[in-house]
Amino acid sequence: MRYIPSRKTLVIICTCLSVNLVRPSLTDGQEAQTSPAPIVSAGTKQDNIGALVESVRQLQTQLQGLNSQIVQLRAEEQTAYAEIIALRKELSAAKGQSGYMQSGVPIQESAQMYTSPVQLEQEATSSPLPMSAKSSIRSAQEKMDSLEEGLQLANQKINEQSQIKVESGSKYRLRLSGIVLLNIFSNRGTVDNVDFPEFATPRPPFNSNSSFGGTLRQSQITLEAFGPDIAGAHTSADLKLDFAGGFPSTSNGTNMGIVRLRTGTVRFAWSRTSIVAGQDNLFFSPLSPTSLASLAVPMLSYSGNLWAWTPQVRIEHRFAISDDSSLLLQAGVLTSTSGEITDSTFDRLPTQGEQSGQPGYGARIAWSERLFGQAITAGIGGYYGRQNWGIRRTVNSWIGSADLVLPLGKTLELSGEFYRGSAVGGFGGAIGQTVLLNGPLSNAGTNVQAINSMGGWVQLKLKPTPKFEVNAAFGDDNPFSSELRSFHVLQSFTGPLLSKNLSPFVNFIYQPRSDVVFSAEYRHLKTYIVDSNPHAANLINLSVGYIF
Secondary structure, X not given: OOOOOOHHHHHHHHHHXXXXXXXXXXXXXXHHHHOOOOOOOHHHHHHHHHHHHHHHHHHHHHHHHHHHHHHHHHHHHHHHHHHHHHHHHHHHHHHOOOOEOOOOOEHHHHHOOOOOHHHHHHHHHHOOOOOOHHHHOOOHHHHHHHHHHHHHHHHHHHHHHHHXXXXXXXXXXXXXXXXXXXEEEEEEOOEOOOOOOOOEOOOOOOOOOEEEEEEOOOOEEEEEEEEEEEOOEEEEEEEEEEOOOOOOOOOOHHHOOOOEEEEEEEEEEOOOEEEXXXXXXXXXXXXXXXXXXXXXXXXXXXXXXXXXXXXXXXXXXXXEOOOOEEEEEEEEEEOOOOOOOOOXXXXXXXXXXXXXXXXXXEEEEEEEEEEOOEEEEEEXXXXXXXXXXXXXXXXXXXXXXXXXXXXXXXXXXXXXXXXXXXXXXXXXXXXXXOEEEOOOOOOOOOOEEEOEEEEEEEEEEEEEEOOEEEXXXXXXXXXXXXXXXXXXXXXXXXXXOEEEEEEEEEEEEEEEEOOEEEEEEEEEEEEEEOOOOOEEEEEEEEEEEEEO
C-alpha cells in the first residue's frame, strides 16, 4: 500500500528528531549536577551552541525538502486517480450499458484496487511510525510502476470485452444475431406444408385429416458487417440464413432442416442516398403481417402478400419536405422471376424470366409524416418484366402496388398492402400461378397466357404495453376466374387451377424480456379450386423464441 505522511505524522517526526539532537546536552547537564563541574572555557560553550544551531538549521532544511516531496507526491496521486477514473469510463463505454464483464464482475470493481487520496491520508494516520522518513515515502519511480500495473490491468479488461465480440477477418465490426424458434403446430385439415402452411389442399385417400408436430427449421441466423467509409458513404453488409431449405434423405430427416440462403446485401449509405446490391425483399412491396408462426416465408404468402428474395440493385433517395415529413424514391433492376420449380439440384438453368434476356424493373415512391409522435407512411410501387416460354412465346409480367402504415393512436396501428398484376406467380401473386397452358409446353402449338390477379391484406395491431401485442389480419388472393374458365384447361403451369385463397388469423405475442418471446396463433385457410368445392383448414401454432 502506498504511504504518504500526514501533518500529524510530520509533527511527530520533527519532535523525535529534535529530542535526539537535544538529548546529549540534557545528559551533560544532569552529569554536571552529580559530579564536579569541569572547567569549560567560553570558547567551547560557544562552539557547542553553534553546532546545535547548525543541527536545527539542517533539520529545517530536511523538513522543507520532505514537505516539497509530499506535495509533489500528492499532485501525482491526484493525476493518477484522475487517469483511473478516465480508464473506468472507457471500460464502461467499451462494455456498453451492461455494466458487467463476461465473468459477471461489475466494471465498477475494476477500479477498487486503487486507493483515493483521502483513503491514503487515513491509512497514513492510522499506520505505525516508520523508522525513518526516507523509508516511509515511495519514490516517484515506484509510483510510476504502480500506475503502469493499473494500466496493464485496464488493458486486460478491455481485451476481455473484445473477446466476447464476434471476430472477423477484417478490423471492422461484425455482429451475429438471430432467433432460435420452436414452433409447435396442430392442423385440422390438409395443407400444402404442415409447419408453415400457405393454402389448403384436397385430402389424399387413406390419409388423416389432422396433424401435430414441432419444428425448429424456422430459426434464423443473421450476420451484419460494418465497414469503412468510401467516398463519403457508410458501407455495411448483411447475410440471413434459415433451416427451411428442405430435408436430407435420412431417417428422421424432417427434424434436420437444410440451411437456406434468404437475403444478403451490400449497402452504401450517404446522408440521403443509398445504393443496395444483393438478394433482398421486394422493395416495391415492403410490408408483411406480424407473426412468429410463419418466418420461413412471410405470413399470408399466396393470400395477397407479395414476396420474393430476388437478386437486385437499387438506389434510394430521401427528400425532406418539412421537419416532420419526407419523400422516399426507390428504383432498381432485379432478376425477372417466373416462379417455376428448378429442373436440376446442382446445375442452374435459365428460368423463363431469365431467358427473356433482360432484367425486371421496379420503382416505388413513399410519403412519410410524423403525427402526434408517430409515423404515417403511404407508398405506391410498380414492376415490369418479360418472360420467354420458348418458340417465340413471350409474356409481359407487371405489378401495381400500394402500401400503408397508419397509427390510430398510441396503442393501435393499421397496416396493409394491395396489388393488381399479371403473370406474378414468382412473387406469390395469383396463389403462385403465373401462366395458363392448353397443352404441353414442348408442343409448338400450345398457347401460353398470363394469369391476371388481384389481392392484398390488412392488419390491425393492438399494443397496450411494450411487452404485449395482439395482431389480427386478413389476406385474400384472387386470380381472375373468368380467364381460368375461358381458357378451357384443367391446370396451370404449377398444378390445379386455384381461383381464390383467403386466410384470416389472430395472434398474441408476449415478450417479457428483450431476448425471450412467446406467441400463440390461430389461423384459418380456405382455398377454392375452379368449379369445385373449397378446401379449408384450421391451424393452431405455439411459438417459443430466444433472440440473440
